[in-house]
Amino acid sequence: MERQMSGAKMIIQALKDQDVEVVFGYPGGAVLPIYDEIFLQNDIRHILVRHEQGALHAAEGYARSTGKPGVVLVTSGPGATNAVTGLTDALLDSIPLVVLTGQVPTFMIGNDAFQEADTVGITRPCTKHNWLVKDTNDLAATIHEGFHIATSGRPGPVLIDIPKDVQFADGTYTPPTDMAKNRYNPVVKGDIEKITALAELIERAEKPIFYTGGGVINSGVGASQLLRELTDATGIPITSTLMGLGAYPASGENWLGMLGMHGLYEANMAMHGSDLIICVGARFDDRITGRVEDFAPDANIVHIDIDPSSINKIIPADLAIIGDVGHVLEDLLKVWKSRGRKTNKPALKKWWGQIDEWKARKCLAYTQKGKIIKPQYALERLQALTQDMDRYITTEVGQHQMWAAQYLKFDEPNRLMTSGGLGTMGYGTPSSMGVQMAHPDSLVINIAGEGSWLMNMQEMGTAMQYRLRTKQFILNNERLGMVRQWQELLHNERYSETWQEALPDFVKLADAFGCKGIRVSDPDDLDDAIKDMLAYDGPVIFDCLVEKHENCFPMIPSGAPHNEMLMGDANTQDAIGDSGAVLV
Amino acid sequence: MSVLNIKKGSSAHSAYDLKDPNSMVIESHTLTILVDNEAGVLARVIGLFSGRGYNIESLTVAEINGEYHQSRITIVTTGTPQVIEQIKAQLGRIIPVHKVHDLTVEGPYVERELAMFKVSGTGDQRVEALRLADIFRANVVDSTLESFVFEMTGKSEKIDAFAELMRPLGLQETARTGVAAMARGA
Numbered sequence: 223m224e225r226q227m228s229g230a231k232m233i234i235q236a237l238k239d240q241d242v243e244v245v246f247g248y249p250g251g252a253v254l255p256i257y258d259e260i261f262l263q264n265d266i267r268h269i270l271v272r273h274e275q276g277a278l279h280a281a282e283g284y285a286r287s288t289g290k291p292g293v294v295l296v297t298s299g300p301g302a303t304n305a306v307t308g309l310t311d312a313l314l315d316s317i318p319l320v321v322l323t324g325q326v327p328t329f330m331i332g333n334d335a336f337q338e339a340d341t342v343g344i345t346r347p348c349t350k351h352n353w354l355v356k357d358t359n360d361l362a363a364t365i366h367e368g369f370h371i372a373t374s375g376r377p378g379p380v381l382i383d384i385p386k387d388v389q390f391a392d393g394t395y396t397p398p399t400d401m402a403k404n405r406y407n408p409v410v411k412g413d414i415e416k417i418t419a420l421a422e423l424i425e426r427a428e429k430p431i432f433y434t435g436g437g438v439i440n441s442g443v444g445a446s447q448l449l450r451e452l453t454d455a456t457g458i459p460i461t462s463t464l465m466g467l468g469a470y471p472a473s474g475e476n477w478l479g480m481l482g483m484h485g486l487y488e489a490n491m492a493m494h495g496s497d498l499i500i501c502v503g504a505r506f507d508d509r510i511t512g513r514v515e516d517f518a519p520d521a522n523i524v525h526i527d528i529d530p531s532s533i534n535k536i537i538p539a540d541l542a543i544i545g546d547v548g549h550v551l552e553d554l555l556k557v558w559k560s561r562g563r564k565t566n567k568p569a570l571k572k573w574w575g576q577i578d579e580w581k582a583r584k585c586l587a588y589t590q591k592g593k594i595i596k597p598q599y600a601l602e603r604l605q606a607l608t609q610d611m612d613r614y615i616t617t618e619v620g621q622h623q624m625w626a627a628q629y630l631k632f633d634e635p636n637r638l639m640t641s642g643g644l645g646t647m648g649y650g651t652p653s654s655m656g657v658q659m660a661h662p663d664s665l666v667i668n669i670a671g672e673g674s675w676l677m678n679m680q681e682m683g684t685a686m687q688y689r690l691r692t693k694q695f696i697l698n699n700e701r702l703g704m705v706r707q708w709q710e711l712l713h714n715e716r717y718s719e720t721w722q723e724a725l726p727d728f729v730k731l732a733d734a735f736g737c738k739g740i741r742v743s744d745p746d747d748l749d750d751a752i753k754d755m756l757a758y759d760g761p762v763i764f765d766c767l768v769e770k771h772e773n774c775f776p777m778i779p780s781g782a783p784h785n786e787m788l789m790g791d792a793n794t795q796d797a798i799g800d801s802g803a804v805l806v
Numbered sequence: 807m808s809v810l811n812i813k814k815g816s817s818a819h820s821a822y823d824l825k826d827p828n829s830m831v832i833e834s835h836t837l838t839i840l841v842d843n844e845a846g847v848l849a850r851v852i853g854l855f856s857g858r859g860y861n862i863e864s865l866t867v868a869e870i871n872g873e874y875h876q877s878r879i880t881i882v883t884t885g886t887p888q889v890i891e892q893i894k895a896q897l898g899r900i901i902p903v904h905k906v907h908d909l910t911v912e913g914p915y916v917e918r919e920l921a922m923f924k925v926s927g928t929g930d931q932r933v934e935a936l937r938l939a940d941i942f943r944a945n946v947v948d949s950t951l952e953s954f955v956f957e958m959t960g961k962s963e964k965i966d967a968f969a970e971l972m973r974p975l976g977l978q979e980t981a982r983t984g985v986a987a988m989a990r991g992a
């Protein structure tokens with residue numbers, strides 16, 4: 223292969239050598255040479271978004287639904303600053319992204335040139351690593367290192383800033399095979415003595431629980447398989463964070479549902495009452511732990527994570543196993559089996575008895591009556607009508623997101639893309655485009671609130687241009703519902719700025735974009751409307767008018783422990799003002 | 807109506823669990839960090855400390871191996887034991903960081919700082935300053951009829967003590983390098 227080439231050509235070559243199929247991007251002056259090379263080839267598909275934030279979230283959706291890194295190309299200055307939210311989102315949720323930004327020519331850096339921004343300075347705290355490439359000869363090696371860093375260890379976003387003169391200049395291409403030994407090689411195998419200690423704990427524990435997170439999904443489909451095998455073989459109950467839903471199937475026997483602030487009663491109570499918490503690829507986020515001082519008072523904490531900085535950050539671990547979830551679970555299964563597959567059966571039976579009592583509280587119960595659609599009902603119907611389909615879900619951020627996590631069932635990993643760590647409103651629409659790109663024949667639904675949806679609705683243009691058939695399922699309560707809920711519960715119903723007046727007519731908006739719009743407000747019409755949406759071969763904006771003052775329960779108020787959840791009372795919840803929440 | 811009955815001032819009024827940050831013992835630790843001397847590496851380390859709210863008492867950095875482009879950073883930091891552990895783990899996540907050593911826990915070590923003091927005065931004051939400098943083994947690296955520049959190396963406490971003594975004797979200016987440190991023995 224001819225190794226001398228321009229920087230711009232080198233970028234395309236490097237992406238090809240990294241098996242990149244699609245790039246999400248937006249052009250501009252500082253990336254013109256790269257766009258010229260994109261024009262001249264057919265191997266890599268470029269998706270033109272409508273706003274750079276959309277490119278980042280689309281790439282995240284692509285990455286999360288495939289397990290491959292998402293690739294983004296944007297211009298200097300405003301292109302790069304528009305990428306910051308998506309980078310931070312990907313950093314907090316450990317999503318592998320490789321973001322290429324154009325930069326003003328090297329000889330103009332520092333002059334406040336047109337569309338100059340200190341991109342590596344701005345993005346240093348929101349990337350796993352970033353580079354400014356000043357020499358074309360370093361460009362290919364830097365891109366290969368970028369892919370390696372983004373995808374190994376705890377995944378995350380990287381950014382490579384490429385000045386325009388570096389794109390024009392000729393240099394020597396370094397293929398990935400020529401890369402010197404990598405300086406970044408995180409440990410993947412767990413310490414076998416510690417794994418054996420964990421097997422022993424499993425054999426003795428009276429009230430064990432698996433608390434799993436996004437790390438299982440990031441570790442690959444194999445890790446989810448091992449988790450299923452281990453959970454089913456030991457009979458230990460399992461809960462998961464929002465990020466980890468689907469690693470263990472919602473239809474599985476040992477499934478307790480999501481835990482945390484809006485998690486299920488049985489999951490949080492089991493965490494609180496447990497004597498052995500086995501945390502697998504999760505990080506004790508404050509939405510999960512509740513009041514740290516009262517977190518699981520009687521439990522031994524075992525923490526499995528590939529990132530040593532996650533250990534002891536919030537909750538001290540009694541036993542810490544650093545390594546890749548898949549490798550550790552594989553060894554754990556082997557050790558536990560070779561020791562005779564023992565568990566404390568009588569104690570486990572009692573533990574399940576207790577858990578069944580908690581389950582009997584039916585914490586997700588609600589009543590659908592009258593002519594107004596409850597958001598929970600809308601999601602239950604959506605679940606019922608799509609459960610046998612090859613389905614991917616993205617969400618925005620707010621009440622609808624938590625209801626989606628509670629009422630939709632995820633039986634496979636990589637099927638839910640949602641902004642967990644950063645809580646980015648505007649994530650879902652572009653993310654659903656990225657997912658649909660990766661899975662053109664699958665059903666992709668973005669569960670949205672009307673507030674969040676407006677934040678990146680321009681991406682409907684992208685959907686139309688590339689015939690991405692995503693369904694935008696908007697639970698329209700005409701409120702910034704999640705914030706309104708906090709105001710109701712904690713600020714004496716002073717609803718400061720949580721009502722967006724003058725919402726657009728979503729059906730007309732669909733018309734304007736050239737896609738299908740559906741509005742439904744009567745519970746009796748809901749099923750047919752959903753079926754219409756599913757039957758339509760193209761993007762749909764589905765405006766589902768729902769109860770405006772519904773609250774999302776159960777709920778652990780911040781600063782409260784797991785066993786002090788607020789429950790929605792299905793019988794009194796209609797009385798507005800007193801939302802029927804009772805202190806448990 | 808709020809059904810929570812949350813006491814005034816309770817952290818439950820926040821979206822976060824606000825806890826007392828001063829609830830544990832604060833320790834001082836001396837860390838040495840071996841890094842690739844590449845653009846922005848110091849900014850990464852400093853940004854980690856400022857972004858996560860860690861303290862920097864002292865920081866020194868210089869290239870120590872030109873052939874491999876490696877630099878050594880010495881940081882004196884304070885925090886609860888849990889925070890110190892976090893600092894080390896977080897430093898370990900930075901890609902150009904090769905090694906993090908906590909000299910404070912790894913065994914005996916030596917720690918030195920270089921300082922310069924400009925002291926001006928005449929008569930008895932000037933004589934006294936020179937006498938004390940001698941006791942502290944500070945060198946005179948510049949002198950005029952009204953001033954000295956003293957240079958000394960030592961532990962930070964020794965430098966603190968000398969500075970204290972020079973203050974009433976006409977201390978004009980101080981420059982300190984911050985701590986460089988190394989484990990004792992082979």
Ligand SMILES: Cc1ncc(C[n+]2csc(CCOP(=O)(O)OP(=O)(O)O)c2C)c(N)n1
Pocket residue numbers: 618619620621622623645646647648670671672673674675697699701702703704705
């Ligand atoms: C970019 C951004 N800005 C502000 C917030 C704070 N926030 C969290 S949820 C929420 C309301 C979301 O409203 P909507 O999308 O209508 O969803 P709902 O809660 O009504 O279901 C807001 C403003 C956020 N998470 N992200």
Ligand SMILES: [Mg+2]
Pocket residue numbers: 620671672673697698699700701702703
């Ligand atoms: Mg809303």
